[in-house]
Amino acid sequence: MRAITGLWRWRHNPLCRTTDLTEAWVAAAGLLLMLSVAPLAGALVGGVAQDALQRSVREQHASRHRVAATVIRVLERSQLTIDPEGTSAGDLRGRVLAHWTAPDGSRHEAPVLVGIEDPRAGDRFAIWTDARGRTLARPLDSATATTHAVLAGVGAAVSAAALVETARRIVVWRMVRHRHARLEREWGRVGPDWGRTGADS
Template sequence: MRARGRTSRWLWRWRANPLRRHDDVLEAWLVLAVWLIVAVGGTFAGFMAARSAADVLAHQRAERAPVPAVLLTDAPQASETYRRAVVTVRWTPVGGPARTGKTLVDAGRTAGSHVVVWTNPRGDLTTEPPGPTESLAEAALFGAGAALGVTGLALGAGAVGRCLLDRRRVESWGREWDQLAPH
């Protein structure tokens, strides 16, 4: 009997009650819908965003390749604010002619030094792809961000809906009071 009492209190908005108003039922359904969207929609959005990010990052790791390069200019010495510098390098992509371009290297390197640069399938310079651990962390952050975004939108929409229902209830109480006050 006690468990049934708890359940009936939890579901009070749906049970037959002479004091229950139509707005109470609407609010109960609104709250249920918001929590379903948070639970199901947030989880789904987070999972899909994390999976998409992981796929993109895995594709980057698969297509980018390290290539040896030679510095053509000296890199300036390190300062308190800059530990890296942009210099001109020459590299030979796989199956292609030698190319030159600018990239970031550690400060203080001299011309003729050997460095490793990363190239895309066309042989153009690109950034080093994130490693598996970094990719996992980035994918998790993207997934959490998507889940929080869906959750925030659902909770915000639910709060606006409840505010509108509260305003409607207050106006209804005002009309009822105007009818009863003279008596």
């Protein structure tokens, strides 16, 4: 930002070197790219992610069914067995043997996780299954999908801005190295005669 301000202040300044103006123009171009490319990248990536995730939400809700299961007996209780798409990792989940009827009418009996605090035989709870009654994770909801899409868009925008800033820094670094090399060559030419009487004649 300082270089952009200097670009306007030094445009007719006789002390302003060409390299100063060039660095300021590079900074201005970098800022304009960050303000245009980063939001565009974020919007594109976020839009693509939103479309894909919402399509996944629709497919999951179409293929997964919420059915009622009944506890036969408690098997075990563990803090390590967590429903990844359900409750938080701090919740205790009970593991029980349960039976349920699938959407196709078939009956099933298997160990499942239950969110009941103190499950007992005969307790009823909801599980998600496919059409044949095989247990599945809870389907992704629309709000969570939108949150993931927004995070993807923000990540893409930040990455694009970082890429532009990295490119700008590399260009300025190369310009500074070139300027220093030129100064060293000039000093190598006039340095040995510096301070001698008549050396400039």
